[in-house]
Amino acid sequence: MTNRQRYDWETIRAxxxxxxxxxxxxxxxxxxxAAISRRAKKEAWTQDVVGAVDRVVDAKVNGIVNTADPEKKAAAIRAAADRKVAVINRHREEWERHHELIVEAVTNKDFDTAKLAKITAETLKIRQEAERKAWGIRDVDAQPDGGALTVRILRVSGE
Known part of the structure; x- marks a missing residue:
């Protein structure tokens, strides 16, 4: 075997x-x-089956079947990203239409349209949260503390 030989690291890791x-x-x-040990340490391999199963499930869901081929892997990643982008864009369009409904209700002082806007907002929120969870879409600006606001009051000495 030559030093340049490619090993099936995905299989070895699995x-x-x-x-x-x-x-x-x-x-x-x-x-x-020693090479296996170095790679395992570098990539933080563990013998936790749950993590291995999650990685394989994620790869299969996203169509990344042959991860040893970098071009196929890149194409599968782009396709999976495009599908998620389409979902996010649709969600934004739905909220834009909802915004128009609110503007109409307020402008016309239409109580029934306002009620429809409220019901629509609740429905969109529930459906989109479930859809984002199903697609594995995380909000990048979501705070780990659940959005809690922390306020720190600083006192200047001498006051």
Whole structure:
């Protein structure tokens, strides 16, 4: 085997995370045990099956079947991102239409349209939250504390 030979690191990692020892992996795949150890440390491999299953599920859901081929992987990632972008854009359009409904209700002082706007907002919120969860879409600006506001009052000495 040459130094330039490509190893199937995805398979090696999956087998390690499923419980195989580094020694067994070295024998099976012809990779130096130290190389496996370095890679495992660098990529934080664990023998936690839940993490391995989650990675494989995510790859399959997003169409990333052959992750050893960088071009196929990049294309699958772009396609998965495009699908999520379409969902996010649709959500934004729905809120824009909802905004127009509110403007109409306020402008015309129309109580029934205002009630419809309230019901529509609640429905959109519930459906979109569920849809974002199903698509694995996270709000990048979401705060880990759930959006709690922390206020710190600073006192200047001498006051």
């Amino acid at each position: 087998e390690y995370e499923a419980g195989s020892s580094m020694g067994r992996l070295s024998e099976k795949h012809g990779v130096d045990k």
